Amino acid sequence: MDNVLEVKNLTMNFGGIKALDRVSLEIKKNQIVALIGPNGAGKTTLFNCLTGIYTPNAGDIMVQPPQGKARRINGMKINHITELGLARTFQNIRLFGGMTVLENVMIGRHCRTRAGIAGAIFRPNSTRTEENDIVDQSYSILEYIGLTMYVNDLARNLPYGAQRRLEIARALACDPQILLLDEPAAGMNPQETGELEQLIVRLWRERHLSVLLIEHDMKLVMNLAQNIFVLDYGEEIARGTPQEITQNPAVIKAYLGVETNAEIN
């Protein structure tokens, strides 16, 4: 199986509202997949099911770790899912504002390191090496993303675009195989969006990551995605390559409300 993530017939109800109705989705290794749809279509709900914040009512989410058998992650604890290699960013930035930029990234290394209370107090050589590694690795991630000029600044004092990129840096520190980006370009100006696009391409090309992207910026989606899934009212209404999606009448209808020949963006 070369799918790193497989979602089958995922259903999520909130009371009587079906936020997700038998949604299926696959991500192959080293593939950039976009998830689009009008507001309230259930994109973020799907993200929250994937990352363990919600437990879906029905369906399967299967993750293929680099080694070993595929795992069903429905209802798993959030931190265990992160350990399996899914790391996310948030639509509304959720950085640790009172910590420095470097510390934010160091937190990402938490699930890949082991030192406990005794290690912290007695600080044996193993802990010391681990701690130095955490700092070095975190710093090189900041170098990679281009945030080293802020290394010791508090995260809350960063400019908006840098905060968005720091969220990605923090997720990268978890050593993910799939990066889940929830509207990473929201509120960015065209130049920042362009930089973000380059960054995602680099992650895909150099770090061989799979990326699942929720985004409203259609230009970004069309440039990046190799495969697009479209949700509307919790149902999957289309899937395919960017070309197929732009010509799909159901998608045009969902976005514009009437059937026309207008192209999306």
Added chain:
Amino acid sequence: MKLAEEFKKSFFVALWFMLLTFPIMVVQVNTIENVVIWRWHNIILSGLGSFLLSFCWQLFLRRKGHSTPAAQASASRLQHLMAEPRLYRPALIILALFALIFPFVFSHYQVNIMTTALIYVMLGLGLNIEVGLAGLLDLGYVAFYAVGAYSYALLNYHFGLGFWTALPVGALLAAFSGILVGFPVLRLRGDYLAIVTLAFAEIIRLVLENWNAFSFGPSGISNIPRPGFFGMALTPEQSAIYMYFLLIVLCLLTIFVIRRLQYSRIGRAWVALREDELACQAMGIDKTKAKLTAFALGATWAGMAGVLFAAKTTFINPASFTFLESAMILAIVVLGGMGSIPGVIIAALALILLPEYLRVFSDYRMILFGAALIMMMIFRPQGILADMRKKYEFHKMKDSRIN
């Protein structure tokens, strides 16, 4: 312009106060001669007083509003100065020397209150783990303190356990009770957590007060032995000095351990938990583990402080473990600055020692305390010394942002 406005405002405040205080300050009824005495001079005093107070208050507020960035800069300059090794090293040496000669220079009474203050330093630093680092608002911290104190008293009474055995046992029992409270409150945060911990502390206190067969009720336990010094018999004065040095050593140990924890993997996880619970889990931190370790470790120090308290006073009863104590320890952490070790130490010493030295004003202690708290929250909400995050140095860095 601004001045005139403030003048006007203060004038109305004064007028309002004169009206409010009129019945109690001016009118006095003499029931023996059935006459009313009008003390008109009092109204002038209250008017003048409230006018001046209001005027000063507004002046302070305006100054705060105007020069916030400058004030912050000066505050951080102070902290930068403190981070300068050339300055803080000699300061630390002087402090250490002072601590060393303190019990031989000052009286028995002074040594005793300093020992009490040091117990509160330990308590403050312990609660700092829960509130300052992990952001778990615990209003029932005194419960763990009680667990420590009673475990020494009872173990000694029934089994004749000595101080040195009771110290780790009390710490362990307190840690265990920390985990016990931790479990049911894992899902709670903020105010809900505060209420549950408050209730837990009240339960512990009520059990101690009412379960006579177990804890001897309100009459408490007396004749708890002081810590032994290699089997030598100590006079009360010597014992107080011994106790003082014991606490100095234990406080240093506390500072050492908490400093190490603060900048470790666990400590960072706590701060992340404080900053954003959901994001911290999404970054792979086990919330359950982080919360329980914070509770357990915070409680450990309270347990040790409890054993020391029992050994110092040689008598304990439930009256020592009321909510007021929890509030006091919390005030120490908040005033000192959440998460800041030197801040908490200064606040603990100030809050415990000042009332002792200002016995003259003991009637007004609570008023002054309340006023000080309000002033702090308005003018310096981050505490005496705000927590500064650790800065890392990188040799490859081109621009040197680190100073």
